[in-house]
Structure formats: structure tokens, C-alpha cells
Amino acid sequence: MSATEIQSPRSAKAPAAKVGSNRIAPQYRRNGSSKGNFEMLAWLFMRLSGVVLVVLIFGHLFVNLLVGEGIHAIDFGFVAGKWADPFWQIWDLAMLWLAMLHGTNGVRTIINDYAEKDATRLWLKIVLYAATTVIIILGTLVIFTFDPCPVVNGVQLPGGFCPAP
Amino acid sequence: MPTKPAGTLYRGREGMWSWVGHRITGVVIFFFLLVHVLDTSLVRVSPEAYTAVIGAYKNPLMALGETGLVAAIVFHAFNGLRIIAVDFWKKGAKYQRQMLWAVLILWAVVMVGFSIRHLSLALGGH
Numbered sequence: 001m002s003a004t005e006i007q008s009p010r011s012a013k014a015p016a017a018k019v020g021s022n023r024i025a026p027q028y029r030r031n032g033s034s035k036g037n038f039e040m041l042a043w044l045f046m047r048l049s050g051v052v053l054v055v056l057i058f059g060h061l062f063v064n065l066l067v068g069e070g071i072h073a074i075d076f077g078f079v080a081g082k083w084a085d086p087f088w089q090i091w092d093l094a095m096l097w098l099a100m101l102h103g104t105n106g107v108r109t110i111i112n113d114y115a116e117k118d119a120t121r122l123w124l125k126i127v128l129y130a131a132t133t134v135i136i137i138l139g140t141l142v143i144f145t146f147d148p149c150p151v152v153n154g155v156q157l158p159g160g161f162c163p164a165p
Numbered sequence: 166m167p168t169k170p171a172g173t174l175y176r177g178r179e180g181m182w183s184w185v186g187h188r189i190t191g192v193v194i195f196f197f198l199l200v201h202v203l204d205t206s207l208v209r210v211s212p213e214a215y216t217a218v219i220g221a222y223k224n225p226l227m228a229l230g231e232t233g234l235v236a237a238i239v240f241h242a243f244n245g246l247r248i249i250a251v252d253f254w255k256k257g258a259k260y261q262r263q264m265l266w267a268v269l270i271l272w273a274v275v276m277v278g279f280s281i282r283h284l285s286l287a288l289g290g291h
Contacts, residue, residue, distance in 0.1 A: 096202065
């Protein structure tokens with residue numbers, strides 16, 4: 001840090017500064033408070049997860065809706081066929097976690113923007129985080145405990161994807 | 166607490182309306198996602214339960230709904246990439262308007278392709 005030099009934050013032609021050196025005057029720095037870097041990390045997460053989600057979701061839509069018979073091909077056997085392959089298990093798991101966290105952070109931002117009362121914000125976020133937790137845990141369990149050939153009381157359920165005996 | 170803001174931060178034009186569109190499509194996608202994880206979870210209940218509920222997605226009205234959902238997803242995806250360009254590309258802020266028009270043109274092209282393929286599959290003879 002060199003000598004203190006106060007510049008107008010909006011000056012169009014600020015003297016070129018080296019990256020990382022006094023580009024932002026100290027009073028405009030937003031970290032250092034009790035919240036730490038959380039908001040910056042959330043901002044960064046939205047961009048990184050966004051790029052990955054474009055690939056994951058476009059791939060998901062292409063394979064499930066546009067290939068072959070499209071939506072008519074989707075039934076229990078279709079899901080069983082996909083989740084027999086660890087590739088699609090990991091694909092769907094990544095999509096579940098990233099999309100839920102991305103969406104939850106987006107809705108959190110919207111709650112912060114529009115709910116003016118502290119109590120309203122608190123309750124909306126409690127509901128949001130509860131829903132997110134349930135959906136992520138449920139989805140993860142479904143992907144990893146999926147049984148293509150469910151048997152109840154020794155009887156195979158109809159529609160299952162059972163290997164020939 | 167002030168109920169009426171002294172001024173407004175809403176400035177209209179491409180910048181604000183793309184932001185409005187991004188929020189609305191984001192919320193729509195989020196609520197669909199909650200439902201979609203729940204309906205997929207039915208594979209864990211029984212094959213028949215899953216196939217019955219997923220059958221609801223195959224009627225003609227739902228085909229239109231799916232097309233609308235995909236329209237929301239594709240806009241949110243392309244506009245999200247534009248936001249990343251605005252944030253990380255040196256000239257991003259300068260070209261944000263042109264990039265929005267590029268987003269809309271690309272969106273229209275993708276949606277024409279998707280709609281033809283999906284609607285002909287979903288509504289076609291079965």
C-alpha cells in the first residue's frame with residue numbers, strides 16, 4: 001500500500017492501477033464485516049454453477065425430450081436404464097445439488113429484496129431452507145437407493161425392470 | 166419505515182427488463198424443480214406410481230407447458246451467460262444491450278427448433 005490517495009469512485013479516467021493494488025478505496029470495500037465473504041462467495045457460486053448448469057440441463061433436456069421418441073419414451077424403465085449407468089447418476093446428482101443451491105440462493109436474494117420486515121424475511125428463509133434441505137436429501141437418496149426391480153413381500157411389483165430369472 | 170421510495174432505481178430499457186425476465190424465469194424454474202424432484206422420487210414408491218404420474222406430462226396441454234418451461238430455461242441460461250460476460254469481460258458492460266439482442270435471437274432460434282421437435286413428438290400420433 002503506497003501513499004493514501006483519495007479518488008472519486010466515479011471518475012471516468014482514474015489513473016491506471018495495478019491489479020490488486022488500491023483499485024477500490026477502503027471505504028468501498030464490502031468485506032471485513034461480521035458477514036465475512038459470504039455474499040461474494042454466493043455471487044461467485046451463481047456464476048460458476050450457472051455455467052455448469054447450462055451444460056447439465058441442456059444435456060438433460062436433449063437426451064430426455066429430443067432423442068428417439070422423446071417424452072413418450074419416459075417411464076420407469078427409462079429411468080432404470082439411465083441410473084444403471086454411474087455416468088447418469090453423477091450427472092443427475094450434480095444437476096440436483098447445483099440447481100437446488102443456485103435456485104435457493106436466487107430466491108434468498110429475492111426474499112431479501114422484497115420482504116421488508118425482519119420477521120417476514122426470517123420466516124420465508126426458514127421455509128425456503130427447509131424445502132431445499134428436504135428436496136436435496138430426498139433426491140440424493142432416490143438416486144443412490146434406486147431399485148430397478150422392486151420386490152414387496154416376495155412379489156415383484158408390476159412395471160419393474162427385472163432381469164430374466 | 167418509508168413506504169414510498171424517494172426516487173427509483175428502475176431505469177427501464179434492456180438492462181432492467183432483462184433483469185425482470187431473469188427473476189421471473191428463475192422463480193418459475195425453481196418451483197418446477199421442486200415438483201420435478203418429487204415426481205421423479207416416485208420411482209422409489211413403485212414403477213406403476215411413477216409411470217402413472219409421469220403420464221400426466223404426456224398430454225397435449227402439458228406439452229405446451231413443457232415448451233413454456235423450456236423457453237424460460239433457455240432464456241435464463243443465455244441471459245445468465247450474458248450476465249457473466251457483463252461481470253467478467255472488460256467490455257461486457259459496454260455491450261450489454263447488444264448482448265441482450267444476441268440472447269433473444271439465439272433464444273428464438275433454439276425455441277423454434279425445440280418446439281418443432283418436441284411438439285411433433287408430444288402431439289404426434291401415439
